[in-house]
Amino acid sequence: xxxxxxxxxxxxxxxxxxxxxxxxxxxxxxxxxxxxxxxxxxxxxxxxxxxxxxxxxxxxxxxxxxxxxxxxxxxxxxxxxxxxxxxxxxxxxxxxxxxxxxxxxxxxxxxxxxxxxxxxxxxxxxxxxxxxxxxxxxxxxxxxxxxxxxxxxxxxxxxxxxxxxxxxxxxxxxxxxxxxxxxxxxxxxxxxxxxxxxxxxxxxxxxxxxxxxxxxxxxxxxxxxxxxxxxxxxxxxxxxxxxxxxxxxxxxxxxxxxxxxxxxxxxxxxxxxxxxxxxxxxxxxxxxxxxxxxxxxxxxxxxxxxxxxxxxxxxxxxxxxxxxxxxxxxxxxxxxxxxxxxxxxxxxxxxxxxx
Amino acid sequence: xxxxxxxxxxxxxxxxxxxxxxxxxxxxxxxxxxxxxxxxxxxxxxxxxxxxxxxxxxxxxxxxxxxxxxxxxxxxxxxxxxxxxxxxxxxxxxxxxxxxxxxxxxxxxxxxxxxxxxxxxxxxxxxxxxxxxxxxxxxxxxxxxxxxxxxxxxxxxxxxxxxxxxxxxxxxxxxxxxxxxxxxxxxxxxxxxxxxxxxxxxxxxxxxxxxxxxxxxxxxxxxxxxxxxxxxxxxxxxxxxxxxxxxxxxxxxxxxxxxxxxxxxxxxxxxxxxxxxxxxxxxxxxxxxxxxxxxxxxxxxxxxxxxxxxxxxxxxxxxxxxxxxxxxxxxxxxxxxxxxxxxxx
Numbered sequence: 066x067x068x069x070x071x072x073x074x075x076x077x078x079x080x081x082x083x084x085x086x087x088x089x090x091x092x093x094x095x096x097x098x099x100x101x102x103x104x105x106x107x108x109x110x111x112x113x114x115x116x117x118x119x120x121x122x123x124x125x126x127x128x129x130x131x132x133x134x135x136x137x138x139x140x141x142x143x144x145x146x147x148x149x150x151x152x153x154x155x156x157x158x159x160x161x162x163x164x165x166x167x168x169x170x171x172x173x174x175x176x177x178x179x180x181x182x183x184x185x186x187x188x189x190x191x192x193x194x195x196x197x198x199x200x201x202x203x204x205x206x207x208x209x210x211x212x213x214x215x216x217x218x219x220x221x222x223x224x225x226x227x228x229x230x231x232x233x234x235x236x237x238x239x240x241x242x243x244x245x246x247x248x249x250x251x252x253x254x255x256x257x258x259x260x261x262x263x264x265x266x267x268x269x270x271x272x273x274x275x276x277x278x279x280x281x282x283x284x285x286x287x288x289x290x291x292x293x294x295x296x297x298x299x300x301x302x303x304x305x306x307x308x309x310x311x312x313x314x315x316x317x318x319x320x321x322x323x324x325x326x327x328x329x330x331x332x333x334x335x336x337x338x339x340x341x342x343x344x345x346x347x348x349x350x351x352x353x354x355x356x357x358x359x360x361x362x363x364x365x366x367x368x369x370x371x372x373x374x375x376x377x378x379x380x381x382x383x384x385x386x387x388x389x390x391x392x393x394x395x396x397x398x399x400x401x402x403x404x405x406x407x408x409x410x411x412x413x414x415x416x417x418x419x420x
Numbered sequence: 421x422x423x424x425x426x427x428x429x430x431x432x433x434x435x436x437x438x439x440x441x442x443x444x445x446x447x448x449x450x451x452x453x454x455x456x457x458x459x460x461x462x463x464x465x466x467x468x469x470x471x472x473x474x475x476x477x478x479x480x481x482x483x484x485x486x487x488x489x490x491x492x493x494x495x496x497x498x499x500x501x502x503x504x505x506x507x508x509x510x511x512x513x514x515x516x517x518x519x520x521x522x523x524x525x526x527x528x529x530x531x532x533x534x535x536x537x538x539x540x541x542x543x544x545x546x547x548x549x550x551x552x553x554x555x556x557x558x559x560x561x562x563x564x565x566x567x568x569x570x571x572x573x574x575x576x577x578x579x580x581x582x583x584x585x586x587x588x589x590x591x592x593x594x595x596x597x598x599x600x601x602x603x604x605x606x607x608x609x610x611x612x613x614x615x616x617x618x619x620x621x622x623x624x625x626x627x628x629x630x631x632x633x634x635x636x637x638x639x640x641x642x643x644x645x646x647x648x649x650x651x652x653x654x655x656x657x658x659x660x661x662x663x664x665x666x667x668x669x670x671x672x673x674x675x676x677x678x679x680x681x682x683x684x685x686x687x688x689x690x691x692x693x694x695x696x697x698x699x700x701x702x703x704x705x706x707x708x709x710x711x712x713x714x715x716x717x718x719x720x721x722x723x724x725x726x727x728x729x730x731x732x733x734x735x736x737x738x739x740x741x742x743x744x745x746x747x748x749x750x751x752x753x754x755x756x757x758x759x760x761x762x763x764x765x
Contacts, residue, residue, distance in 0.1 A: 220758070221757075230757050233579065233753065236525070236586055237753040237757075241746055241751075247611075247615045250611055251612050255604070255608055259604065259607060262597065262600065262607065265597070266597055342590075394594045398594045401587045401588070401590040401591035401594065402591060405584060405587045405591075408580050412580055
């Protein structure tokens, strides 16, 4: 077999079901980002209401600590730390899939109304049905998000899909749902309304092992699916015709990728509430860092992990010096500023090119 | 219809030139009808006869007191706020040549909400009167910021500007949520304020803000002529003798006064400024002078009708007018982007 010179060093993997080729630079950077994410999560294990020393944590991790410390570290803080890394990766994957499929950096699930729909369904379940049960909230979040995403897609579809139309329809639907949410929240009992507010802010701190284990299992399926479909995604970026001529079954691959992309956001929203802007920012930041031509799913996942773990660590640091700030609010604020910068840069280059 | 004479200029354009007489008659009639409806309908089940008697004979009967002290101020406020929102929408659409522009979508409401949250959460602000100035500042700041973001590129696309507004709203909303979640009292005071309503505010507060709105309206009407030139493009406008810079600066000032004042008084009512200029443009054609005056007449009708709907739907309770306009307005926004020539103004 002759080797093709791509102009950069590549890493090849060949297994019975798939073969892939990853640029060395992308692989290295992704590994570094994952390491960074893991170390952020590890540092966050030390921070919290109950102060722990380095010795306490290492003892707990190696199983030599007393019951109390080991419960704090292994039962309370560990699932949160794992979720920071895992959820970040999931959001990054979801964002990469949607941005590739819509060929638009703004085509991420949170921009097109998934979060708003999940929020409305949860508000309805918590306030109208009066249920605070974890699983009914998780179910409502997934159902509401899926229905809203579907409605947005249907309304945005008119002789093909345009990124522009998708985004504006998403904004319109989000605005309408947002006003319905406000109506329900203003009519609710203050404590219930605060509960909804906390859910809507998006926080990892409520993640427990009983919640995380099923999420982990489903994530594994999603991740394997995405790895298998990554070459198809890359060839579809060239256009459907080109992808068909490369031997990709475009229709089936697109449906499978859409399901996987929606599933990533649905899992995270169900477990932690809406965590905005990671799906939007991670693929774009990763692309700039790796210098790759398109959006890379692996690098986006690594970048998502690093971003969410960093936000998680930041929320602990903020809690230590001021007040606890839910991680979802941190990502929204930082991510929103990033989006504004992205828009300004885009507007500048476009007007520069026009003249 | 036979009395409508066709003027020589009417056939030149070839395409449908609207008959202007009926258009103005329709707009005025809609305003009068919605005004009367707003006086006649409410939580208190008065008959039309009672309302009429109370209206024309102001005395100490229950009907008269309700009409004159409750419904009349609310209705008049609705007219003023509607005018401000409609005209600011028309202005912002004309200045940015963006058919999707609306003060609410572009982040003015979020700016006002953020400023009020800071006022309440950090500086311990209480009471409507204090809210107004903070809201005004926040709304003005957000307007200027979004405009700057949107106008950094030369031909900023409509979507870029809308997204800038959404991003700004998200950031400000996130910070506001943080401030409300760490303090229950702030949460309690703020949660109702952000939902746009014309029922809360008292007459003295309206009188405080009214001068700003009047100046804004006057500016808008004065600018209408030069906006027609700006619509042709900056270069052509300059060659026609219009100072583009002056028009823009004064236009932004007018938008800030109108949208900021309206948001300060109500808490933010979206989509009125988006919908009405489109309807009016469709009725009167592209002349900005007609669009601005038409929006000033049409927007109060929409606002008052929405308010009346909000009073009827969940009787004896009420739905705030801002929620009604969002539920009506979002489908209109979607319809606008689904049209084939969505970007055409």
